[in-house]
Amino acid sequence: MAIDPALRRLALGTLLAAFKGETAPGWAVRLLGEGLAGHTLFGTNVVEPAQVAALTARLREGRPDALLAIDEEGGDVTRLGHRTGSPYPGNAALGTVDDVDLTRTVYAAIGADLVAAGINLDLAPTVDVNSADDNPIIGTRSFGADPLLVARHARAAVEGLQSAGVAACAKHFPGHGATVDDSHLALPTVDASFALLRERDLPPFAAIAPAAQAVMTAHIRVPALTGNGPATFSSSTLRGLLRSELGFAGVIVTDALEMAGAAKAAGSIPLAAVRALTAGADLLCIGAEVDLELVEAVAAEVARSVPAERLEEAVARNTAMASWTTSPRPAMSVADDLGYAAARRAVRVEGSLSELGSPLVVQLTSGYSIAEGKVPWGLAPHLAGVEQVEVVASSASADQLAAQAGSRPIVVVGRHTHRQESSRELIEQLAAAMPVGVVEMGWPSTWRPSRARAFVTTHGASLANGRAAAEALGLATL
The missing domain is CATH 3.40.50.1700 (Glycoside hydrolase family 3 C-terminal domain)
Structure with a gap:
């Protein structure tokens, strides 16, 4: 059955696609002109800064206000520095130093690097409280195991990134720090009471809720909150807890829907997209293994299955965030040895x-x-x-x-x-x-x-x- 063009455009407006290679394929640019919200860049897209800037400029020929996202956390998770390592320490080091001004400055520097590369959405910072010492996926990406310490550095990181004009996306709501499984490979369960979540996992998200442009969902199961499914598919988690209780008014972004914690739980990536949007997510990261056929399949399923009013709401938030990133900011001056000086202190x-x-x-x-x-x-x-x-x-x-x-x-x-x-x-x-x-x-x-x-x-x-x-x-x- 043919998809209504207006609904297809709305559906595309909720998606972050991706592609392989150091140059943009024609379809990736064309879909931006047809309403695609944007793309996520991965290490496979990055060689060096000038090449990334040329790549993002090419993508913006499709639409100037496209959302071009990347996972640039500094520390152990870096895309701009994936060939050499990041010149900045990550969150665990910054939390150890416990100087919020330093955290704000480091993230402002990361933001300046992203602006120079033409990127306007950073899928960072990680604001999970790493309460499980052998957590296989968070670890040094976390500021620490103390909720209040993580909360103050989470707020500083968001402020630093956004001072450069890069939208910050705090992750992974409602908290991935207590898991002992990787949601890329399975659906982890955090078997904690709601009272414990409030005390341990939620303070950083409460701290960033008034400031962050975006929050990313976690593909984790929290029975006390999400029932049998992941938080990404839970209306009580996204609409109830994040929006109504914590007062977050920005864009709710999903973690990659190709991950087992989402795709396997829903049965497929297109079905995961429908469930996430229905629960209250606005911007859907499809993942890294993406091609034109997959994007069209997801858009078609969304257009068929999600009410237009919900799509319009999501696209309006995504458009507003993209518009926010286009406002001019003053140029920043960053010390050449900022990252090394911060790392020494840790x-x-x-x-x-x-x-x-x-x-x-x-x-x-x-x-x-x-x-x-x-x-x-x-x-x-x-x-x-x-x-x-x-x-x-x-x-x-x-x-x-x-x-x-x-x-x-x-x-x-x-x-x-x-x-x-x-x-x-x-x-x-x-x-x-x-x-x-x-x-x-x-x-x-x-x-x-x-x-x-x-x-x-x-x-x-x-x-x-x-x-x-x-x-x-x-x-x-x-």
């Missing part, structure tokens, strides 16, 4: 570094979340005349590493080192035989190797965090 050293000069650096390989992607990390880019080897802890030999080090001490660099028994055992074996220091670049834990001379925590693995750690150890290039 480094914490336990023990003594005095026996760790001129070491063999051993970097433990680690996986990465889908949100992070495969971004370079570690000390290697910053080391001056220091040998580094990369090993898999489960297959590494402490005796062989000790022999390679010879008379040198060893510095072991890892992320979430405590989570793998093989990593802990390797470090303990090395520390029993020679001077060893550990650099932890993931979410910190209480585990400490019993004989290590020093334990250095960076609270993140960005390029800035790596440089700060190398400097703290006295190993950095000048």
Whole structure:
């Protein structure tokens, strides 16, 4: 059955599409002219700043006020810096420093970078309270485990981004910090009472509700609030809690509908789009694996299944946010070493570094979340005349590493080192035989190797965090 052109245009006006490659395909530009709300850019679209600026300029030929979004959180989740690592520390480091003016300034700098690249919607900051130490998807993306600390830094981050003219999208409502599953791969359940949610997870969202242009939903199940489905499909969560109770009047954006927490729960991406819009979402991130056929399928299902009045409401909010981003802002001046200076303030050293000069650096390989992607990390880019080897802890030999080090001490660099028994055992074996220091670049834990001379925590693995750690150890290039 043919779709009414007016309804198709409204349906397109609720969608953030995506595409592969460093240049925009013709359909991506054409659909913007036909009413598509915008596109999300991913690492596959990014080479360097001038190329991104050219890409976004091409997209705006389709419509000047298109929403061009990106996940640029700084720290471990970066798209502009996905080839090198971010020059800014992430939220865990900023929360450790606990200087709201610094957080505001760092996010203003990120905003200025995005403006220069032609991007007007940042799918950041992450304002989840990381209450589960082994959370596989939030971790260092969070400002911390204290709701009030996260709330004040969430507000500062939103203010910083938006001072540059970039719409901030705080995520992931009503709070992804207590999960032990990744919603890219499953539908996580947070089995908490509503009273606990109010105390633990909601304060950051209450803090940003009056200020943020957008809030992103979480594909998580909270039985006390969402019933059997994800928050993204829950009217009581979006219309009731977020809008009526917290007073949020901006754009409700979904996390990517291709994620298992949404698509699998609904049966398909088009059906997930209908359920999200019906629940009260306004702007739908389809995901990264998107082509023209999928966009048209989603638009057709939305046009057939969602009342025009609901679509008009959503499109009006999306249009107003796009218009807000076009208002001129004063040019910003950002110190070249802002990110590195901030990262230095987040480094914490336990023990003594005095026996760790001129070491063999051993970097433990680690996986990465889908949100992070495969971004370079570690000390290697910053080391001056220091040998580094990369090993898999489960297959590494402490005796062989000790022999390679010879008379040198060893510095072991890892992320979430405590989570793998093989990593802990390797470090303990090395520390029993020679001077060893550990650099932890993931979410910190209480585990400490019993004989290590020093334990250095960076609270993140960005390029800035790596440089700060190398400097703290006295190993950095000048």
